[in-house]
Amino acid sequence: MHGIEIAVSTVIFALRDDPRNDCTALGMPLVRRVRQPYEGSWALPGGPVRPDEDLTDTARRTLVETTALSPTYLEQLYTFGHVDRASKPVPGPRVISVVYWALVRPEEAERGIEDDNVAWHAADHPPELAFDHATIVDYALWRLRTKMEYSRIAQAFLGETFTLAQLRQVYEVVLQRTLDPANFRRQVESSGGVEPTGEYLVGGRHRPPKLYRHRAASDLADNGPLTRL
Known part of the structure; x- marks a missing residue:
């Protein structure tokens, strides 16, 4: 043995x-x-x-x-x-x-x-x-x-602030399918998982998009009653 x-x-x-x-x-x-x-x-x-x-x-x-x-x-x-x-x-x-x-x-x-x-x-x-x-x-x-499909885990791939287009890209890359931008925006904004920062992403040629952040209460790990280390 x-x-x-x-x-x-x-x-x-x-x-x-x-x-x-x-x-x-x-x-x-x-x-x-x-x-x-x-x-x-x-x-x-x-x-x-x-x-x-x-x-x-x-x-x-x-x-x-x-x-x-x-x-x-x-x-x-x-x-x-x-x-x-x-x-x-x-x-x-x-x-x-x-x-x-x-x-x-x-x-x-x-x-x-x-x-x-x-x-x-x-x-x-x-x-x-x-x-x-x-x-x-x-x-x-x-x-x-x-x-x-059911959690806010996509936010773990992003920085402290992000645009909804950046968040949608995470879903599209991971799930390997294209998502409708308007439907995605509605679903994210109604989920309560993110909130606008009041700031915008600057530097592009088009109208600057809003920046969002994770809500402080969002816990991404499924540790149940265990303390997250």
């Missing part, structure tokens, strides 16, 4: 420019494994839980160590512990992964590392991933798109 090891992995999503297709797309950073198993393959950032750490602390620590990212929005997603998680034999203890997901604002994403071993990839078309990380990414995408 090799025992059981608890690890944390995190799926990070951000809206990124896709120069290949001249558009904005949903991206995620991946790290290249530098040892066996799956040496040279791309994987989700993460690592083992230390004896003196809470799970969320492990998620935050490993993100900083591997990507230099410190997301504002970080939420536990799911636990993956199937006996045959790896597609090839892996020596050592059985690993149970507690998976988090993070949604990153543009200014947060810019502070991350990008080099030969850390790179952003299209979330919907990632390279071949180590272990069962492709299944984890698929689940995270499904969860994100489902939650977009």
Whole structure:
């Protein structure tokens, strides 16, 4: 018996420019494994839980160590512990992964590392991933798109202030469909999730659009009775 090891992995999503297709797309950073198993393959950032750490602390620590990212929005997603998680034999203890997901604002994403071993990839078309990380990414995408339909989670991709066009772009990129601007405006303004700041976005050639902000009472994470850390 090799025992059981608890690890944390995190799926990070951000809206990124896709120069290949001249558009904005949903991206995620991946790290290249530098040892066996799956040496040279791309994987989700993460690592083992230390004896003196809470799970969320492990998620935050490993993100900083591997990507230099410190997301504002970080939420536990799911636990993956199937006996045959790896597609090839892996020596050592059985690993149970507690998976988090993070949604990153543009200014947060810019502070991350990008080099030969850390790179952003299209979330919907990632390279071949180590272990069962492709299944984890698929689940995270499904969860994100489902939650977009009933919550205010889209706001986690934006800065402190934003236009309704910028908010609509988040929905269109994530849901992969075009939304009617007038209908979207009516739905957002009636939802109570955002409020106008009284200011306008300047610098464009057209009439400056209104800037909005999240209402202070908006809590994006589904932690139930648990305190958000």
